[in-house]
Amino acid sequence: MSTRSLPPTPAYVLRRIGFYVLICAITLFFAVPMLWIASAPFDASPGLGVHWPDWTLENFRKTLEHPYAMHSMVNSLLICVTTAVAVTAFAALASYALSRVRIPGRDALLYGLLLLSSVVTGTAAMVPIFVMMFQLGLIDSRFGVALVMTGGLLPAAIFILKDFVDAVPKSYEESARVFGASTGQILRDVVLPVARPGLATIMVWAFVNSWGNFLVPFLLIRSIDKQPGAVLMQTLTDEGGSVNLQVLPVFSLLFSIPVVVLYLLVNSRYGFRFHGGIKS
Amino acid sequence: MAGIDIEGLATVYPNGVRAVDGLDLHVADGEFFALLGPSGCGKTTLLRTIAGLEAASEGTVRIDSVDVTRVEPGKRGVAMVFQDYALFPHMNVSENITYPLKVRRVAAATRSEVASHTAGELSLQGLLERKPAQLSGGQQQRVALARAIASKGKVLLLDEPLSNLDARLRLEARTFLKKLQRDLGITTVFVTHDQAEALALADRIAVMDSGKLRQLGSPREVFARPTNTFVANFIGSTPMNLLPGKVAASSGVEGAPRPTDTTSSQNGSAASSAAVGLVSVAGGSLPAATFSTPVGAEVTVGIRPEYLTVASGDVTGPALRGIVVVAENLGTQSLVTVDCDGTLVGVTVPEETEPAPGTAVALTAPATRVLLYDHDSGELLARQPAPVA
Numbered sequence: 206m207s208t209r210s211l212p213p214t215p216a217y218v219l220r221r222i223g224f225y226v227l228i229c230a231i232t233l234f235f236a237v238p239m240l241w242i243a244s245a246p247f248d249a250s251p252g253l254g255v256h257w258p259d260w261t262l263e264n265f266r267k268t269l270e271h272p273y274a275m276h277s278m279v280n281s282l283l284i285c286v287t288t289a290v291a292v293t294a295f296a297a298l299a300s301y302a303l304s305r306v307r308i309p310g311r312d313a314l315l316y317g318l319l320l321l322s323s324v325v326t327g328t329a330a331m332v333p334i335f336v337m338m339f340q341l342g343l344i345d346s347r348f349g350v351a352l353v354m355t356g357g358l359l360p361a362a363i364f365i366l367k368d369f370v371d372a373v374p375k376s377y378e379e380s381a382r383v384f385g386a387s388t389g390q391i392l393r394d395v396v397l398p399v400a401r402p403g404l405a406t407i408m409v410w411a412f413v414n415s416w417g418n419f420l421v422p423f424l425l426i427r428s429i430d431k432q433p434g435a436v437l438m439q440t441l442t443d444e445g446g447s448v449n450l451q452v453l454p455v456f457s458l459l460f461s462i463p464v465v466v467l468y469l470l471v472n473s474r475y476g477f478r479f480h481g482g483i484k485s
Numbered sequence: 486m487a488g489i490d491i492e493g494l495a496t497v498y499p500n501g502v503r504a505v506d507g508l509d510l511h512v513a514d515g516e517f518f519a520l521l522g523p524s525g526c527g528k529t530t531l532l533r534t535i536a537g538l539e540a541a542s543e544g545t546v547r548i549d550s551v552d553v554t555r556v557e558p559g560k561r562g563v564a565m566v567f568q569d570y571a572l573f574p575h576m577n578v579s580e581n582i583t584y585p586l587k588v589r590r591v592a593a594a595t596r597s598e599v600a601s602h603t604a605g606e607l608s609l610q611g612l613l614e615r616k617p618a619q620l621s622g623g624q625q626q627r628v629a630l631a632r633a634i635a636s637k638g639k640v641l642l643l644d645e646p647l648s649n650l651d652a653r654l655r656l657e658a659r660t661f662l663k664k665l666q667r668d669l670g671i672t673t674v675f676v677t678h679d680q681a682e683a684l685a686l687a688d689r690i691a692v693m694d695s696g697k698l699r700q701l702g703s704p705r706e707v708f709a710r711p712t713n714t715f716v717a718n719f720i721g722s723t724p725m726n727l728l729p730g731k732v733a734a735s736s737g738v739e740g741a742p743r744p745t746d747t748t749s750s751q752n753g754s755a756a757s758s759a760a761v762g763l764v765s766v767a768g769g770s771l772p773a774a775t776f777s778t779p780v781g782a783e784v785t786v787g788i789r790p791e792y793l794t795v796a797s798g799d800v801t802g803p804a805l806r807g808i809v810v811v812a813e814n815l816g817t818q819s820l821v822t823v824d825c826d827g828t829l830v831g832v833t834v835p836e837e838t839e840p841a842p843g844t845a846v847a848l849t850a851p852a853t854r855v856l857l858y859d860h861d862s863g864e865l866l867a868r869q870p871a872p873v874a
């Protein structure tokens with residue numbers, strides 16, 4: 206640089222200071238809950254404030270002994286694994302068909318599905334869904350919950366996955382076909398492996414979405430021993446009715462682990478790739 | 486044995502495009518056959534119809550004398566290399582090459598044997614463990630070829646096999662491809678839009694336009710005697726001169742000129758003394774073989790720049806006379822553009838012999854090299870059999 210920069214003016218310095226103070230305040234605002242989740246579970250006297258913990262594992266013992274806490278985790282896993290697998294399987298088949306077969310009005314169909322999907326699991330459709338599940342005898346069933354969540358996630362999953370499948374060149378399949386591969390062999394040897402990052406992304410996305418879903422299980426499940434973690438969390442109170450501050454922080458921590466682990470796993474293997482949008 | 490016979494073949498896409506439109510072709514066993522034409526003329530579609538990836542709408546395809554028109558691609562005994570090579574990105578080179586064998590459930594030991602053998606044949610040793618993404622363009626192309634060869638098809642189909650390579654590599658790969666085809670002796674059909682590539686590689690060329698066959702012949706025939714102005718325009722790295730002209734005499738013109746200082750053409754001797762016809766073109770005239778078109782008829786005169794000779798001395802007999810406008814260096818020769826009475830005529834001369842712009846020159850050509858096309862249809866006018874001398 207040929208010209209030396211002038212010394213900053215006081216107004217400029219003040220503006221910068223103000224700016225960084227604001228950034229710090231915002232960061233703190235979002236960091237506090239994280240810090241709480243990191244510290245409260247290990248604190249002998251957990252409260253709603255954040256402070257350096259008085260190290261103990263007593264809270265963990267309490268949580269493990271809680272009659273429903275760990276059981277609800279198992280319920281969550283059951284529901285979410287079922288949902289994730291079903292969403293991935295159905296979305297894979299649907300998106301492959303939609304990508305490879307010329308169907309008149311295909312794009313309109315996709316957009317329609319996407320539009321409706323926000324309604325299907327949304328609050329608006331809850332009454333009809335409840336009635337339907339009631340008539341099907343699927344009230345108070347974890348399978349029923351997984352089914353409703355699958356239905357809600359499928360349109361978006363198909364939409365995203367179709368993009369992945371579209372990106373698999375047709376010539377891969379055609380090449381395999383010329384060499385005599387059957388449809389099954391083509392799917393197994395070529396399409397699935399090439400689309401695997403997309404499938405993994407969708408599976409994790411479906412898992413995470415159903416893991417945090419409160420409304421559907423809250424409405425469809427009555428017995429406390431079938432409730433998933435997302436619903437149980439709000440009932441973690443002690444005998445007096447106030448929040449059970451020994452179990453809740455530990456439960457929150459445990460509840461967040463599967464999601465974090467899944468993200469890390471898929472991200473390290475494939476990296477997340479969302480494209481979005483329809484190509485024709 | 487494994488020839489390809491195509492009869493009345495048409496392929497119509499669902500959107501109504503007749504990409505292949507009534508084609509008859511025979512590819513002989515062991516032949517290296519080129520499908521040549523401008524982009525969008527239906528070459529890929531024809532190749533895909535032979536492979537069975539597109540269904541023929543009309544006509545038949547026979548491979549090795551077996552009608553395969555309605556046979557699955559995998560059961561036709563064809564191997565195909567796609568324009569994008571279509572290498573499976575998740576398989577390494579060895580797995581890619583032997584995928585056709587895996588499909589047929591060939592034992593793993595045999596497969597790895599074939600992989601290393603084929604890789605050796607195509608100079609891919611040491612790359613067997615790599616993924617396609619870790620290969621250069623030329624290597625990817627050879628892996629695609631290796632995979633096609635390993636599948637042991639009776640017929641090899643190549644869609645623009647060289648178009649994804651850069652110019653220098655393309656020449657290398659061209660030589661490689663020709664040698665490989667010769668060594669294997671496998672019937673090969675390859676698609677290209679590059680006339681130089683087709684001329685260099687093929688035993689025979691089919692020139693296509695809008696789904697139709699425009700000419701079928703050896704590279705020499707297609708280059709020297711295009712049967713219509715479309716092919717004349719398309720073939721040749723310097724475009725053929727296509728000039729409006731008029732028949733001046735059908736035959737009997739004696740003694741076409743012998744160029745005084747011979748330059749590019751050595752093909753003139755045979756025709757120079759025979760009885761020939763004459764066409765007037767661009768303010769001058771050129772000799773032409775005897776033909777039946779009546780005197781005075783309008784024709785299009787086709788003459789390649791390579792077959793025209795610049796005569797600086799005095800010329801007697803039919804010639805074009807004009808002024809040199811510009812000379813373009815093409816390496817070992819130059820393309821000289823001559824203004825002949827308002828018509829621009831291209832002529833190639835050897836390097837360092839270019840006449841300076843503004844020079845008056847005379848252009849001569851042997852009668853056998855002057856082609857006459859119908860003014861309206863653009864079809865080559867038939868020559869009359871030369872009278873036996």
Ligand SMILES: Nc1ncnc2c1ncn2[C@@H]1O[C@H](COP(=O)(O)OP(=O)(O)O)[C@@H](O)[C@H]1O
Nearest residue numbers: 498500502504523524525526527528529530531
């Ligand atoms: N899948 C398709 N659907 C409809 N029309 C197509 C399709 N593929 C190619 N065409 C059309 O058919 C014609 C021939 O295409 P193609 O065989 O790919 O030409 P080339 O390989 O000679 O460039 C073109 O006009 C093209 O637009």
Ligand SMILES: [Mg+2]
Nearest residue numbers: 525528529530
């Ligand atoms: Mg093409």
